[in-house]
Amino acid sequence: MPPSPRLSIIVPFYNEADNIRRMYTAIVDAVAPLEVSFEMVFVDDGSRDNTLQLASELAAADSRVRVVKFRRNFGQTPAMAAGIEHARGEILITMDGDLQNDPADIQQLLAKMDEGNDIVVGWRFNRQDKMISRKIPSMIANRLIGKVTGVPIKDNGCSLKAYRASVIKHIPLYSEMHRFIPAMASIAGPRIAEIKVRHHARQFGKSKYGLSRIYKVLLDLMVIKTVASFTARPLLWFALLSLPMFGGGLLLFGYSLLTALVAHEPLSLPIAGTGLIFLAGAVILLSSGALAEVVYKLGDIRESDFARLTRQVRTSITADSQKEQAILS
Amino acid sequence: MTQRKSGIQLSVIVPVGTRHADLKALHRDYRQALDDIGRSHEIIYVLDGPIPEATAALEQLMQSGERITVVQLTRLFGESTALMAGFEQASGAIVLTLPAYYQIEPEEIGNLVAALESADIVISRRWPRAGGLLERIRRGAFHRLVSWMTGLELHDLGCTARAMKRQVLEEISLYGDQHRLLPALADRQGFRVLEIDVKQSAQDRFEGAYRTREYAHRVLDVFAVFFLVRFTKKPLRFFGMIGASTLSIGTILVIYLVIDRLVFGNALANRPALLLSSLLVVLGLQLFALGLLGELIIFTHAGGMKDYQVERVIECPSHENLV
Numbered sequence: 005m006p007p008s009p010r011l012s013i014i015v016p017f018y019n020e021a022d023n024i025r026r027m028y029t030a031i032v033d034a035v036a037p038l039e040v041s042f043e044m045v046f047v048d049d050g051s052r053d054n055t056l057q058l059a060s061e062l063a064a065a066d067s068r069v070r071v072v073k074f075r076r077n078f079g080q081t082p083a084m085a086a087g088i089e090h091a092r093g094e095i096l097i098t099m100d101g102d103l104q105n106d107p108a109d110i111q112q113l114l115a116k117m118d119e120g121n122d123i124v125v126g127w128r129f130n131r132q133d134k135m136i137s138r139k140i141p142s143m144i145a146n147r148l149i150g151k152v153t154g155v156p157i158k159d160n161g162c163s164l165k166a167y168r169a170s171v172i173k174h175i176p177l178y179s180e181m182h183r184f185i186p187a188m189a190s191i192a193g194p195r196i197a198e199i200k201v202r203h204h205a206r207q208f209g210k211s212k213y214g215l216s217r218i219y220k221v222l223l224d225l226m227v228i229k230t231v232a233s234f235t236a237r238p239l240l241w242f243a244l245l246s247l248p249m250f251g252g253g254l255l256l257f258g259y260s261l262l263t264a265l266v267a268h269e270p271l272s273l274p275i276a277g278t279g280l281i282f283l284a285g286a287v288i289l290l291s292s293g294a295l296a297e298v299v300y301k302l303g304d305i306r307e308s309d310f311a312r313l314t315r316q317v318r319t320s321i322t323a324d325s326q327k328e329q330a331i332l333s
Numbered sequence: 334m335t336q337r338k339s340g341i342q343l344s345v346i347v348p349v350g351t352r353h354a355d356l357k358a359l360h361r362d363y364r365q366a367l368d369d370i371g372r373s374h375e376i377i378y379v380l381d382g383p384i385p386e387a388t389a390a391l392e393q394l395m396q397s398g399e400r401i402t403v404v405q406l407t408r409l410f411g412e413s414t415a416l417m418a419g420f421e422q423a424s425g426a427i428v429l430t431l432p433a434y435y436q437i438e439p440e441e442i443g444n445l446v447a448a449l450e451s452a453d454i455v456i457s458r459r460w461p462r463a464g465g466l467l468e469r470i471r472r473g474a475f476h477r478l479v480s481w482m483t484g485l486e487l488h489d490l491g492c493t494a495r496a497m498k499r500q501v502l503e504e505i506s507l508y509g510d511q512h513r514l515l516p517a518l519a520d521r522q523g524f525r526v527l528e529i530d531v532k533q534s535a536q537d538r539f540e541g542a543y544r545t546r547e548y549a550h551r552v553l554d555v556f557a558v559f560f561l562v563r564f565t566k567k568p569l570r571f572f573g574m575i576g577a578s579t580l581s582i583g584t585i586l587v588i589y590l591v592i593d594r595l596v597f598g599n600a601l602a603n604r605p606a607l608l609l610s611s612l613l614v615v616l617g618l619q620l621f622a623l624g625l626l627g628e629l630i631i632f633t634h635a636g637g638m639k640d641y642q643v644e645r646v647i648e649c650p651s652h653e654n655l656v
Contacts, residue, residue, distance in 0.1 A: 075524070085641065
């Protein structure tokens with residue numbers, strides 16, 4: 005096996021026969037002058053055209069190219085996750101396979117990484133897409149994502165990102181999380197920077213995304229909030245959710261009891277019942293939270309592991325004095 | 334991977350349940366068809382629970398010099414478990430499952446194996462098919478349910494004569510009654526599923542009707558597989574769907590009642606509708622909580638599961654390797 009390179013460039017391809025060669029040339033042209041060792045991981049997401057064949061030719065001609073072939077089409081997040089898993093570099097760069105990202109921006113990303121960041125995300129500041137169907141929904145989504153997750157990134161949808169391999173390889177990526185990777189990664193407390201990158205209009209092939217994703221994005225956001233902010237304390241999250249129910253239930257129930265006792269009116273069944281229902285709901289939510297604690301305890305995600313990934317250890321004990329202590333003890 | 338015994342190419346697994354044909358005749362026919370394919374093969378019978386007459390028939394076959402493997406399960410475990418038990422003994426690169434009674438003409442077995450050229454799992458559809466109108470309606474409804482839920486156009490999931498590459502059973506563990514839906518599970522894992530028409534055996538006749546319980550089991554299995562196929566990685570999508578609808582209906586009702594109280598002065602205290610609406614709201618929230626709990630389970634275990642199946646990694650010619 006060749007020595008591991010410093011840089012891995014991960015590009016998922018799905019039916020991009022028109023673009024794959026151009027992409028390869030663009031990457032080599034952009035990265036070769038930087039004088040860093042690099043590899044390219046092309047993920048073929050079950051293409052039905054001859055993308056795979058072209059990719060295999062590239063791999064046969066250039067040992068820096070590796071192709072990961074999926075059994076069928078699995079989607080963009082799995083493709084990215086597979087690329088990340090198979091990459092061997094210290095710094096991983098992901099980008100779209102449709103030439104909308106410009107490999108020339110890799111240099112900037114690397115410079116930002118060298119400043120000590122763990123994740124650098126691209127921001128397509130002059131995005132070349134349709135206004136109504138793409139840009140406005142994405143702007144709203146990005147605002148929302150930033151607010152909810154506390155990771156204020158202007159452009160979550162941009163695929164051009166750089167990651168420190170040691171950090172990203174430990175972040176679970178599944179489902180349709182590719183637009184939330186920085187938010188997901190925030191559980192590890194990484195240093196995140198954002199830079200402006202170029203964005204080109206699609207030249208070949210056609211775009212594979214539609215507009216009907218609001219429901220999915222909203223739900224995914226809820227999931228991220230749950231897992232990213234409350235993994236270590238799931239009970240707290242469920243307790244917070246149950247608090248308004250608890251309060252409302254208590255209020256209604258108390259009110260109906262009070263009117264019955266003080267004003268000597270007959271007990272109002274609907275109001276007392278409503279109060280009881282809310283109280284019961286709150287109790288069940290709390291129990292779910294307790295169950296969530298068990299799930300977390302039995303799972304294999306530990307916050308302390310994430311802390312280890314990004315921590316900086318500074319010690320005033322030198323190697324010599326450590327040795328001395330070892331001898332003394 | 335289990336060790337390959339002396340170059341066997343085809344492993345045939347025959348789960349034997351209470352419903353089975355004369356095993357001696359059946360074995361002769363299967364053996365004949367397999368010999369015609371001209372590949373080395375082995376036949377594994379799995380007895381699902383104690384079936385004395387089947388055991389006796391297989392004993393006789395063994396004594397007459399037939400080379401077969403018999404796996405005896407101690408009690409009735411069901412066909413899926415029987416299949417997996419048989420697969421543990423199988424060593425061929427291609428696995429064939431055949432029913433213990435006549436469903437297809439044995440000479441069609443060769444076609445099943447041949448069709449593996451362009452697919453990972455080949456399932457057979459008995460066509461043209463004998464059977465009454467009622468039977469046809471029932472079958473049509475079941476398969477429409479399956480295709481609606483899994484997106485796979487299949488026509489004869491009841492036929493268990495199937496050929497598949499070894500990998501399929503290595504990656505999918507079956508339980509309950511899921512063997513019927515194996516094609517749907519295989520499709521989810523990214524295997525290519527192919528259905529071919531085969532001649533129905535003249536002896537394939539089903540008398541009587543299934544009990545209601547069996548229908549219920551089948552439909553529940555479809556739901557279980559549907560959930561597994563579509564929502565394993567995103568439980569909130571499923572629970573959220575139901576939760577969001579109950580929550581919104583409840584909320585609208587509550588708002589209506591409150592407006593009615595504030596604007597029109599209709600007292601809330603004697604309105605049972607208040608109970609209904611608050612029940613809906615609480616139910617919706619609980620469903621959401623269930624979904625979130627599911628997401629938490631997925632997240633904390635995501636390290637062990639993969640969302641994708643890599644077929645192979647292509648590298649510089651010197652170290653190309655299969656995954």
